[in-house]
Amino acid sequence: MSKSSSSAAERDFKTEFLKIIFFIIFVVLLICFSIFFVNHHENNKFIFETLEHNGSAEKGDALFKMNCVGCHGITARGLVGPDLHSITQRLNDKDIIKQVTGGLTPPMPSFEIDPVNMSNLLKYLHSLE
């Protein structure tokens, strides 16, 4: 009698324990999804704002000289990083923005840049045929 009641208590304990574990997993997943969603939203907002501006190729050129020539070469013909001529035919604007701000392909760093300057850079890259 006492044996069966203790195993019932054990079973109860196990179900409670499982419930808690599932609850914790659920909360962790929820947090991950929220972080992903917020990030995604922020990225899209940045891309959208960048594409709203009609950048200046000259300002973009200056930005390129300051930030990118070390790796892509003074005429963007490539050095450590690849030649960027006709890059705009291979990658769409969204992908180029992600490339510059994402830091997804080391050693190329991620750049903190505002939408206006990003659109200037894009305009410059479009001017490279």
Ligand code: HEC
């Ligand atoms: C520290 C070196 C470095 C700097 C600085 C750098 N890049 Fe890069 N970049 C790279 C490398 C290396 C790659 C190739 C990454 C890969 O795909 O493996 C690359 C790739 C790219 C690509 C994609 C090329 C392709 O063929 O897919 C673009 C566009 C680009 N860089 C633009 C820029 C711009 C614009 C800047 C300045 C704001 C910049 N990069 C600064 C090293 C650099």
